[in-house]
Amino acid sequence: MNFTILHESRSRIRIRVRLFGKMTAHEADLIEYGLQRVDGISSIKAHERTSSVEIRYSMPKEKLISELLKFHFDEADELKLVPEHTGREVDRKYEDALFFKLSRRMIVSFLLPMTIRQIFISLRVGKFLLRGLRSLRGRKLKVELLDAIAILVSYIRKDYKTANSVMFLLSLGGLLEEWTHQKSVSDLARSMSLNVERVWRIKDGREENVSINEIENGDIIVLRSGSLIPLDGIVESGEGMVNQAAMTGESLPVRKAAGLSVYAGTVVSEGELKIRVSSALGGTRYEKIVKMIEESEKLKSELETRAFSVADSLVPYSFAGTLLTYLITRNFTRAVSVLMVDFSCALKLSMPVAVLSAMRQAGNLSITVKGGKYLEAVSDATTIVFDKTGTLTHACPKVAGVVPFNGENAEEMLRLAACLEEHFPHSIANAVVKDAKSRGLSHEEMHTEVKYVVAHGIASTVDGKNVLIGSRHFIFEDESCAIADGDREKYDSLDPAYSHLYLAIGGILSAVILIDDPMRPEVPHIVEGLKALGFENIVMMTGDSRRTAERIASEAGVSDYYAEVLPEDKAAFIEKEHAAGRKVVMVGDGINDSPALSRADAGIAISDGAQIAREVADITISSDSLNALLDLKSISNGLIKRVEWNYRFVVGFNLALILLGIGGVLTPSASALLHNASTIGVTLYSMTDI
Secondary structure, rough: OEEEEEEEOEOOOOEEEEOOOOHHHHHHHHHHHHHOOOEEEEEEEEEEEEEEEEEEOOOOOHHHHHHHHHOOOOOHHHHHOOOOOOHHHHHHHHHHHHHHHHHHHHHHHHHHHHHHHHHHHHHHHHHHHHHHHHHHOOOOOOOOHHHHHHHHHHHHHHHOHHHHHHHHHHHHHHHHHHHHHHHHHHHHHHOOOOOOOEEEEEEEEEEEEEEEHHHHOOOOOEEEEEOOOHHHEEEEEEEEEEHHHHHOOOOEEEEOOOOOOEEEOEEEEEEEEEEEEOOOOOOOOOHHHHHHHHHHHOOHHHHHHHHHHHHHHHHHOOOOOOHHHHHHHHHHHHHHHHHHOOOHHHHHHHHHHHHHHHHHHHHOOOOEEEEEHHHHHHOOEEEEEHHHHHHHHHOOOEEEEEEEOOOOOHHHHHHHHHHOOOOOOOHHHHHHHHHHHHOOOOOOOOOOOEEEOOOEEOOOOOOOOEEEEEEHHHHHHHHOOOOOOOOHHHOOOOOOOOEEEEEOOEEEEEEEEEEEEOOOOOHHHHHHHHHHHHOEEEEOOOOHHHHHHHHOOOOOOEEEEEOOHHHHHHHHHHHHHHHHHOOOOEEEEOOOHHEEEEEEEHHEEOOOOOHHHHHHHOOOEEOOOOHHHHHHHHHHHHHHHHHHHHHHHHHHHHHHHHHHHHHHOOHHHHHHHHEEEHHHHHHHHHOOOO
16 A cells, blocks of 8 residues: 555554545545554544544554555455445535535525525425424424424514524534434444354364355354354254344244244354355345334433423423413514524434433443443443353453363363363353363364253263263253262362363263353452442352352452352342342343343343343443443443433523513524524533543
8 A cells, every 4th residue: 555644753643545536435444444453553543535544553663664555455355354334434424414504504694695595595494384284293282393483483574594593403403313313323233233253064964163254155054052143044954042132123032943034143042053044145134233223212212202202292381481471571572582492402402412422432432332221221220230250250261170080081071071162152161162272182073963051051972972061050950960989079179269160971070170260350440330330239140159159259349149040040130129129230241141131121241252142232342341331330320410411401591591582681583593502502512422
């Protein structure tokens, strides 16, 4: 790539890319997504209108220049990095619309002759009148009618300046609201789009783990419990329950069997499916999500709904105030001054903008919020429930050792465990597979069909013997496995500082894999911070042993903890809190957390957890640190405070305008100007970071 350095300082450089003509939006995306993966580049922002790129870096300048020179727009690797929809086109569309609207306003107000200006204003008045009349279809007085009458009265009084200003501010507000809405929908849909890199493909009767880019129409892929379905297809064989909430809104999983269709973005919550791919690219996934968001009420928080309801309910009082003012004062000017002021414009415009701006701010902090109502829920909640493994503890646990039983070999037991665990998405499973790989233990598929039992473990058959791997509850209580004679003392002396993963062959305990799952260092600080921000009850729930749970709970400083719990126990606890009148936030990362995440008022998933947890959750945290929880709670609390301030300001300021108009202090033009200026002001304030 050829470029010119425009400006540089310590750790920052601005360049102009030499292109024939201006940089396109796609080329700007290629630069951003292509270079942001380079180690040493902390941030990059491409400006297509000026063909310039701003880069912040921590590497030596010579290395940065080398990386820039190596970049090519037409390389296949770069093209694969760019999502189908980045949001840049949406911004460009509305930036252009805003520019032309402001330019037209300047031309009409200052350059056109008065006669032509009046004709232009007359045409626009007609459009607003039609909109007001259409609002009467439901036989209710709505804001559109109030706006239309205010504009019409100004026009009849030949106050063209006021009429034109009111119409301009209303159309400007509509454009800003549409822009923020479209931008939020685009950002949410993109964040909810798939991030699946590899799948299991069946070829020549064997399973192989391949890049999703290698999958073609007609290929058969196998998906098991907890797996996100990355491509549209038809079930070739197998049976399972598929969670389609992200596509259809259905709360209960749907049974899928041979011959039935499955869709990209849904999740196998139970069972195993072999799917013949019918849409290798899954190209409709983004559009499906956009349609789901737009048709659902997820973007509408109670704050926005209440604002719109209050705005419409105040319209009759505005008409009544206008009429009463005229009857008392017999002064048409004072009555019109009241008509020019309404509470609804600022309420209807500022509230959605405040919510969407809070969602945008959260997104900038690597927090994806699927709807404004979940920010409200986080603010209102007094109880927060944490899963332990992968949430309060590190998302990347490590194998600390393998303790063999019943005369088995430690390395062979680890090899077998990795062979089973590699099929299922969980942090502990990943740790087992990674440790086997680091020791050079290759593991060919030794087993028959693998069955995952949610929150318990994995069952399969090897050489005609049942093989089980999972929790203590699963191995000893559910499956009634035994400890070989002479191994009891070794079992009792297992180090309680580690989490334990149990492996049994033929009903006899064969190995215990010790998992080093240390608590995240920031957890005590996070717990104290959450208490300070309003959470009264901070609970840890885990399927681990009581000894391990007690140690982590003590170090974390949580209010209470529950050990050896099942998924239904977590969900039942949340229902119990609801029955007591408390709102609950659930934070988790695993398949076993999905029932609780869906039951909570706001379910928060850690991004590197199981795919079903991310799909079911209302909020996803992408950062490596739980400090994002403090940011989320602060933003949620700040949003509520901002909304309350908006209500007080809008009511107080507009009430003052009405009283000044009744008193004859303000003319209708001044009332309209101050009212509309305050509306724009409170909206701009709502767009700022909390």
